[in-house]
Amino acid sequence: MRGHECYHCKQWxxxxxxxxxxxxxxxxxxxxxxxxxxxxxxxxxxxAASIGEQRIYASHNSIMFARKTCYCxxxxxxxxxxxxxxxxxxxxxxxxxxxxxxxxxxxxxxxQIRHRDEVEGPITDWLEEAxxxxxxxxxxxxxxxxxxxxxxKAKSKTVSIRKKTRARS
Numbered sequence: 001m002r003g004h005e006c007y008h009c010k011q012w013x014x015x016x017x018x019x020x021x022x023x024x025x026x027x028x029x030x031x032x033x034x035x036x037x038x039x040x041x042x043x044x045x046x047x048a049a050s051i052g053e054q055r056i057y058a059s060h061n062s063i064m065f066a067r068k069t070c071y072c073x074x075x076x077x078x079x080x081x082x083x084x085x086x087x088x089x090x091x092x093x094x095x096x097x098x099x100x101x102x103x104x105x106x107x108x109x110x111x112q113i114r115h116r117d118e119v120e121g122p123i124t125d126w127l128e129e130a131x132x133x134x135x136x137x138x139x140x141x142x143x144x145x146x147x148x149x150x151x152x153k154a155k156s157k158t159v160s161i162r163k164k165t166r167a168r169s
Contacts, residue, residue, distance in 0.1 A: 024058045029076050039116040040081055041074070047124050048072060051131045071134035072127060080112040083123075085130045093122060106133075 003014040013019045030041055048065050049056060055066045065072040075082040090099035090107045095118065102108040109126070113119060 024060065026056075026058050026063055029058055029061065029063060032078075033076055036115050037076070037081060040113050040119060041076065043116045043119040044074065044081065044083070044113065047119055048127050048131075051128055054131070065131075067131060067134040069134045071130035080114045083111045083113055085109045085111065085123075085126050086133070087126060087130050088133055091122075091126060095123060 003012055003017070005012055006019060011019070026045075030038065033041060045056070045063075048054075052067070055064075057064055057066075062073040062075045064070050065074075070086065072083065072085045074084075085108075086102065086106045087109055088105060088107070090101075091109050092099075095111045095113070097110045097112055099107050099109045111123065113123070
């Protein structure tokens with residue numbers, strides 16, 4: 001039978017068959033997890049969901065947790081749950097694999113969770129901090145006090161040069 005392999009998900013699609021690999025579900029992403037990883041996923045989801053009102057949805061190969069903006073996402077892998085928590089700072093700890101600046105105000109902190117017992121403080125504290133951060137307005141985070149110019153200072157070098165040349169004449 002004729003068909004093709006999907007470039008994104010590598011699934012074989014028969015000719016004429018409808019296919020949309022970008023839409024998926026939590027169940028589809030977590031169906032192949034080992035027992036330890038499934039328990040870790042359930043505890044992580046339960047901890048994040050208990051923080052407050054939010055949207056939890058699957059997108060391509062990740063499960064997203066969002067309030068106004070995404071504050072955390074999980075990529076289920078065969079050996080671990082790759083978890084990314086967006087905070088206003090880079091965090092350090094044995095769970096953190098790397099921290100990368102994702103914008104001017106946020107850091108993406110990447111963790112690897114392998115067991116249910118790892119989903120406790122400080123990870124749950126970081127989730128709550130990220131949840132709170134995602135609810136703030138971006139305008140409030142970016143607001144900086146206006147620069148105050150000292151009186152008597154020239155606006156630019158060209159202005160100060162003109163003043164000097166006028167004073168000499």
